[in-house]
Amino acid sequence: MILLLFSFLAKKTMSQRLVFLLIALLIHSIFLFEISSALKEGQTCVLNENCDAGLQCETCLANNNFRPRCSRTQPINPISKVKGLPFNKYSWLTTHNSFARLGAISKTGSVILAPTNQQDSVTSQLTNGVRGFMLDMYDFDNDIWLCHSFRGKCYNFTSFQPVVNVLREIQVFLEKNSDEVVTIIIEDYVNSPKGLTKVFNAAGLQKFMFPVTRMPKNGGDWPTLDDMIQQNQRLLVFTSDRSKEATEGIAYQWNYMVENQYGNGGLKEGECPNRAQSAAMSDKSKSLVLVNHFPDAPDLIVACKQNSAPLLESIKTCYQAAGQRWPNFIAVDFYKRSDGGGTPQAVDVSNANLICSCDNFAACQANGKCG
Structure with a gap:
């Protein structure tokens, strides 16, 4: 032939x-x-x-x-394995600048000149197992907007949409999925009085918010996932503005978690330095660990490489730097891009070690043992 x-x-x-x-x-x-x-x-x-x-x-x-x-594109949902562990014994896929979607047009009608970091909507991200969302919030146009901007000010060409739109996507998800927990990490440039409180109320999310009074401040374990679900306190919100914890009851991020350096400084092989605002990675008085793994300038083409073997090495390096603690949040650009297992595999490896003390999450049993 x-x-x-x-x-x-x-x-x-x-x-x-x-x-x-x-x-x-x-x-x-x-x-x-x-x-x-x-x-x-x-x-x-x-x-x-x-x-x-x-x-x-x-x-x-x-x-x-x-x-x-x-x-x-999707990690194994750790809830499918066991729900009875403290919240800090789980790892969650987290998107950096979750709102900055490729091809988006500003709700002002302006062309967006700011960099983009993700390929799909927050609703799609939720469907794919993303449970942590990094949102940059600004006062803009007599409202609070999601912007990827600079010097603490939002412009037409850096503005994406009003925050309430994305918060309502999360509200719809929480209403439909009564056993899911979501975390929002705010880069906070909002100066309007009670601005965050107003926008979370407008989105119908206040009833889901986990109260600051229940958050451990001395390195202790968090309430169990089961307890959070039963109490319907399924939305954790952290802000980069220290004053908001006292004025609005929204947790100051670095009172509760350690975080490595974001951008190029966090991509150096064999290193896991803390970012300036965070305590040292090894500080166990903070129960949660956030690992950033994305460059200064988002790159859709290179993301598939960065989100593969280098990401796995990064979480292992940060595990050692954080006093042998696996990350609770793994934050990336273009989470869907990889050369194989990608970000889902990294989250699975972290969950396997947190829940079952092994590397293969598929082998985790409901009793928390590897089998």
């Missing part, structure tokens, strides 16, 4: 051969699309629809991987 094919092609002109090969490639692609569905991680694909649930068809040119293959 192969000899006949070569003989056939030999009799054709160069242009005819090219057309024939292109048609053959198209037929092969259609055939693959028609017969291939529910492909597993790592298998060759053509479209996202070829891949099983929780996967997408991806190439990673930054890692010299030109073959399109199914890559993970």
